[in-house]
Amino acid sequence: MKNALGREIPEYISGVAEVKVFAGAFDTPPSMNRQAPKVKTVHPTDSKMLDSLAEVFAKIPVTDGMTLSFHHHFRNGDGVVNMVLTTAAKLGLKNLKVALSSVFPVHAPLIEHAKNGVVTALDTNYMSGPVAKAVSQGLFATPVVMRTHGGRGRAIECGQLKIDVAFIAAPAADEYGNINGVQGPAACGSLGYAFPDAQYADYVVAVTDYMVEYPLSPVSIPQTRVDYVVKVDCVGDPKGIVSGTTRITKDPVGLKIADNAAKVIQAAGLIKAGFSFQTGAGGASLATAAVVRRMMEKDGVTGSFALGGITGYMVDMLEKGLFKKLIDVQGFDLEAIQSIAKNPNHLEVGADYYASPFNAGCAVNKLDAVILGATEIDTDFNVNVVTGSDGVIMGGSGGHSDAAAGAKVTIVVANLLRGRLPIIVDKVLTATTPGETIDVLVTERGIAINPRRTDLKEKILAAGLPVKDIQELKELAEKIAGAPKQIKTGEKIVAIVEYRDGTIIDVVRQVEE
Amino acid sequence: MDMKLRRSMLFIPGNNPGMLQNGGVFGADSVILDLEDAVAPSEKDAARFLIAHALRTVDYGCSEKVIRINPLDTFAAEDIKAVVPCHPDAILVPKVESAEDIHTAVQMIAAAEQPDQTPVKIIALLETPRGILEAYNIAKADPRVVALALGAEDYTAGLGAMRTKEGTEIFTARTILVNAAAAAGVQSIDTPYTDANDEEGLLADTELAKRLGFKGKLSINPRQIDVIHSVFNPSISDIDWAEQVIHAIRKAEAEGSGVASLNGKMVDLPIVNRAERILHLARLLGLIEGAK
Numbered sequence: 001m002k003n004a005l006g007r008e009i010p011e012y013i014s015g016v017a018e019v020k021v022f023a024g025a026f027d028t029p030p031s032m033n034r035q036a037p038k039v040k041t042v043h044p045t046d047s048k049m050l051d052s053l054a055e056v057f058a059k060i061p062v063t064d065g066m067t068l069s070f071h072h073h074f075r076n077g078d079g080v081v082n083m084v085l086t087t088a089a090k091l092g093l094k095n096l097k098v099a100l101s102s103v104f105p106v107h108a109p110l111i112e113h114a115k116n117g118v119v120t121a122l123d124t125n126y127m128s129g130p131v132a133k134a135v136s137q138g139l140f141a142t143p144v145v146m147r148t149h150g151g152r153g154r155a156i157e158c159g160q161l162k163i164d165v166a167f168i169a170a171p172a173a174d175e176y177g178n179i180n181g182v183q184g185p186a187a188c189g190s191l192g193y194a195f196p197d198a199q200y201a202d203y204v205v206a207v208t209d210y211m212v213e214y215p216l217s218p219v220s221i222p223q224t225r226v227d228y229v230v231k232v233d234c235v236g237d238p239k240g241i242v243s244g245t246t247r248i249t250k251d252p253v254g255l256k257i258a259d260n261a262a263k264v265i266q267a268a269g270l271i272k273a274g275f276s277f278q279t280g281a282g283g284a285s286l287a288t289a290a291v292v293r294r295m296m297e298k299d300g301v302t303g304s305f306a307l308g309g310i311t312g313y314m315v316d317m318l319e320k321g322l323f324k325k326l327i328d329v330q331g332f333d334l335e336a337i338q339s340i341a342k343n344p345n346h347l348e349v350g351a352d353y354y355a356s357p358f359n360a361g362c363a364v365n366k367l368d369a370v371i372l373g374a375t376e377i378d379t380d381f382n383v384n385v386v387t388g389s390d391g392v393i394m395g396g397s398g399g400h401s402d403a404a405a406g407a408k409v410t411i412v413v414a415n416l417l418r419g420r421l422p423i424i425v426d427k428v429l430t431a432t433t434p435g436e437t438i439d440v441l442v443t444e445r446g447i448a449i450n451p452r453r454t455d456l457k458e459k460i461l462a463a464g465l466p467v468k469d470i471q472e473l474k475e476l477a478e479k480i481a482g483a484p485k486q487i488k489t490g491e492k493i494v495a496i497v498e499y500r501d502g503t504i505i506d507v508v509r510q511v512e513e
Numbered sequence: 514m515d516m517k518l519r520r521s522m523l524f525i526p527g528n529n530p531g532m533l534q535n536g537g538v539f540g541a542d543s544v545i546l547d548l549e550d551a552v553a554p555s556e557k558d559a560a561r562f563l564i565a566h567a568l569r570t571v572d573y574g575c576s577e578k579v580i581r582i583n584p585l586d587t588f589a590a591e592d593i594k595a596v597v598p599c600h601p602d603a604i605l606v607p608k609v610e611s612a613e614d615i616h617t618a619v620q621m622i623a624a625a626e627q628p629d630q631t632p633v634k635i636i637a638l639l640e641t642p643r644g645i646l647e648a649y650n651i652a653k654a655d656p657r658v659v660a661l662a663l664g665a666e667d668y669t670a671g672l673g674a675m676r677t678k679e680g681t682e683i684f685t686a687r688t689i690l691v692n693a694a695a696a697a698g699v700q701s702i703d704t705p706y707t708d709a710n711d712e713e714g715l716l717a718d719t720e721l722a723k724r725l726g727f728k729g730k731l732s733i734n735p736r737q738i739d740v741i742h743s744v745f746n747p748s749i750s751d752i753d754w755a756e757q758v759i760h761a762i763r764k765a766e767a768e769g770s771g772v773a774s775l776n777g778k779m780v781d782l783p784i785v786n787r788a789e790r791i792l793h794l795a796r797l798l799g800l801i802e803g804a805k
Binding site: 252253256259444464479480 | 534735
């Protein structure tokens with residue numbers, strides 16, 4: 001059957017209980033109750049401390065077929081996922097589902113566990129590196145479920161992603177299970193992506209290498225939701241956890257795009273008191289923030305909040321009074337970690353608060369403008385951020401679809417040519433974020449506005465910005481680089497791309513090894 | 514007189530295919546595809562090939578296509594032979610020191626032009642004390658010369674002075690060049706501001722250049738274009754003033770009066786010329802309506 005974007009979705013997909021196809025960004029209302037985990041009691045003399053992961057497995061007990069969840073705040077420095085799965089393999093467990101909010105190159109050992117039948121299902125919002133490549137080549141018999149950051153929060157809260165045991169990599173913990181992300185050698189800042197797991201998993205285990213005296217403070221995840229605490233030698237490599245200070249791009253083309261993106265925000269009339277903004281940590285996104293900042297400084301504007309993944313640049317804007325608050329679901333650098341630890345206006349929030357579509361209101365709904373990237377965008381403004389030009393998975397929505405749906409103005413910034421390939425195509429290989437939620441595409445050779453937004457078009461034209469039809473931009477790119485051939489994929493579905501509301505927006509098919 | 518807008522003239526390294534392809538996206542009035550300083554001697558041949566190809570295939574939009582060749586006593590002949598047949602709009606000739614240099618360049622360019630080709634213009638880059646002294650003769654040497662540009666780095670070395678951000682050491686060269694260009698009826702283009710990270714410095718330096726009478730500025734980084742344009746664009750008050758001047762003149766003409774006045778001051782020919790230039794610029798930039 002075809003979904004609202006015209007994507008062919010099979011009526012039956014292995015591992016999916018009920019195939020519901022994407023009907024529109026806001027066209028599938030919820031019809032369920034929240035998931036209710038087991039109620040427990042801990043007696044005054046009970047200890048939550050266990051000596052090893054093996055002991056945790058025995059105590060719970062972890063059995064074949066369970067779903068184990070993890071957060072990705074340690075990014076490519078994570079040690080906990082590999083540690084837990086090694087334990088599972090040693091204990092001879094099979095058929096586990098790994099629900100890891102993002103998969104990085106460091107998680108390569110997952111491939112062996114999959115081949116050995118220890119792990120047979122994967123649920124994630126983003127993947128890059130060897131696992132992503134192996135998945136694309138058909139590593140798993142059942143398709144990997146790829147969600148958005150808000151969608152994962154929703155799936156957990158609504159019982160669609162039922163977690164048996166959440167292993168929470170904890171930069172700091174006390175013996176009663178209070179956790180924060182701002183102390184210890186593996187400090188990572190916000191622990192927002194672990195919040196839903198801690199709330200709704202049947203069992204929650206804190207895995208830490210940094211114990212502090214009870215009671216730990218500040219508390220990100222409270223003792224009331226944590227069943228066991230395990231101290232290990234090392235939870236992760238700080239070098240892979242925290243990036244260096246993120247720098248603004250010096251590439252003149254990237255700067256040109258950033259400049260135009262900021263001018264679009266200005267033309268839309270959003271640079272005024274109460275302005276709220278989200279941008280990525282990439283060079284060009286940050287460059288847009290830099291231009292927006294200059295505009296705010298020039299006009300003496302105090303914004304309301306900046307949202308999403310937080311960098312030192314945003315921290316500086318908070319400290320200079322350009323934003324009143326930062327709403328932080330994930331911190332990228334040391335400055336972000338230090339700020340969330342000490343600044344009461346720097347808020348730590350969970351993935352559900354950030355972006356879940358099925359609750360009583362998430363933060364992306366309050367966004368004025370968001371700057372997003374794209375691997376491909378089609379002439380209907382649908383965006384692919386899952387697969388690369390070779391059809392191999394190299395990313396995922398993360399918060400892309402969530403922020404796009406929530407913000408008043410959603411801007412995709414992209415070089416018209418990526419290497420030698422035009423970024424605009426007739427039909428994206430993998431639809432990730434629906435075109436109805438994308439308002440503007442900014443490239444170095446012109447700005448295309450979604451025809452749904454005639455209101456914006458008038459304002460942007462009035463500002464004298466170089467507006468072009470998206471078809472015209474596509475032809476311009478093809479004049480320079482030619483039209484690339486559609487790549488051929490196999491039949492097997494290796495991943496389903498779930499929209500934030502739980503419907504299927506697309507599927508990813510196998511590529512050749 | 515050549516009224517082409519040259520507020521900003523952006524250097525693009527001739528050995529960088531990516532930059533050559535994207536040179537047109539930054540909105541500079543001119544792009545200068547560079548065969549000289551940006552390119553090592555061993556790479557001159559490759560850069561010539563790249564630039565020739567870029568001239569034939571890349572769409573530089575509204576930007577004028579200018580090629581900076583090597584000095585006349587080095588690789589200029591090969592450069593001209595390679596690029597002139599590909600229809601550049603102008604050649605930026607470096608280290609020009611005399612009218613004779615211009616005659617030499619014109620001969621080489623004319624010899625390389627295709628039969629049906631629009632004559633390629635010349636912009637003379639003056640970057641020696643002698644070149645500055647000869648500025649007027651250089652500007653008048655041939656009708657192909659449409660602008661004089663200042664290259665302050667080499668010039669300062671030639672003086673034996675220290676190059677500073679304030680630019681005291683190039684004050685004389687700037688005023689001589691502007692004066693010579695005005696006297697010869699060609700444009701004057703200021704030296705580039707070489708610290709691409711110092712936006713305030715660029716703004717101050719460009720404002721100084723405008724006050725001295727320059728019509729544009731060389732640029733070594735696309736990030737500088739917007740600042741340079743913001744200085745050379747006529748302001749709203751400039752445009753208002755110019756429109757009032759023209760209105761006063763028309764009114765005087767209609768009334769058969771030989772003398773027009775605005776706010777109690779006589780409007781004479783130089784004022785009218787200045788007002789017309791502002792309005793011409795404003796029309797070119799789409800700041801006001803009217804025939805281009």
